[in-house]
Amino acid sequence: MIYEKKKLKTHIKDYLVITIACFFYAVAISLFLDPNDIAPGGVSGLSMIVNRLTKIETGTLIMMINIPVLLLGLWKFGIRFLVSTIYATVVSSVMTNYLAAYPPITEDPLLAATIGPALVSMALGFIFKCGATTGGTDIIVKVLRLSFPHLKTGRLFMISDMAVVILSAFVFENTDSALYAALGVVVMGIVFDIVLYGADGAKLIYIISENWKAVSTRILVELDVGITYLEGEGAYSNEKKRVIMCVVRKQISPRIEEIVKEEDPAAFMIISSAAEIYGEGYKNIFSEKI
Numbered sequence: 001m002i003y004e005k006k007k008l009k010t011h012i013k014d015y016l017v018i019t020i021a022c023f024f025y026a027v028a029i030s031l032f033l034d035p036n037d038i039a040p041g042g043v044s045g046l047s048m049i050v051n052r053l054t055k056i057e058t059g060t061l062i063m064m065i066n067i068p069v070l071l072l073g074l075w076k077f078g079i080r081f082l083v084s085t086i087y088a089t090v091v092s093s094v095m096t097n098y099l100a101a102y103p104p105i106t107e108d109p110l111l112a113a114t115i116g117p118a119l120v121s122m123a124l125g126f127i128f129k130c131g132a133t134t135g136g137t138d139i140i141v142k143v144l145r146l147s148f149p150h151l152k153t154g155r156l157f158m159i160s161d162m163a164v165v166i167l168s169a170f171v172f173e174n175t176d177s178a179l180y181a182a183l184g185v186v187v188m189g190i191v192f193d194i195v196l197y198g199a200d201g202a203k204l205i206y207i208i209s210e211n212w213k214a215v216s217t218r219i220l221v222e223l224d225v226g227i228t229y230l231e232g233e234g235a236y237s238n239e240k241k242r243v244i245m246c247v248v249r250k251q252i253s254p255r256i257e258e259i260v261k262e263e264d265p266a267a268f269m270i271i272s273s274a275a276e277i278y279g280e281g282y283k284n285i286f287s288e289k290i
Helices: 002-036 042-054 058-077 079-099 109-129 137-147 153-171 175-197 212-223 253-263
Strands: 203-208 228-233 240-248 268-273
Touching: 002 042, 002 058, 002 079, 002 109, 002 175, 042 058, 042 153, 058 079, 058 137, 109 175, 137 153, 153 175, 203 212, 203 253, 212 240, 212 253, 240 253, 253 268
Parallel strands: none
Antiparallel strands: 203 240, 203 268, 228 240
């Protein structure tokens, strides 16, 4: 019974997040992108292009184009995934049509090309985290991720969206709009990956120091950062060495450099970027990769 209540609360929370995210998605399309002829790719961008050719409302086109894609989602991910995705698709489409009646928030194409795509990618990111999509290339990207899990979602969106951007240049007959749309695609890719994967930009640090005890003590006490000792051996001297290894968020990395300089200016230190970190304080290794 307790488990069922928790499950119900989780579902309610997920659908609430999806609804709010759909609203911001619709704001981005109807009040930033569509009025400024900026098609940022995906089904929404394709719907804007078809709207100019047929005069059918953009929100309605989003729903129509999504029908075959939703069938693909049903085949690949099952009915549970499809229910939440249909909900997100319908809500975002209806809200897009509703908000289209209001004047745009800005007519500055640069603002529209940056804020609009940022809102879209944030909305899509939170919808993805709830196990749904708004249909369209969202589903296609999830299908591609099954075959190419090493590719980040934002990159896949960027590749697929560029085709729509190029098409928009011909339909809108405006090269500037297409260039602004290309800028929007880049913004979407960056923001999307930040929402899904975080902006931590963690650093992997190796420290080889004669004064390893003082260095590790200060890192543990002053920064509350976990460290691991690795056993090393100098190839030339054959001396045993203790190597300090730690992973920290990029904001903390300069402080570790200061500690090492203060304790042992002759220390050998390697700092590299760590793209994805699993474990306490970072991502859950058991969570599904998005």
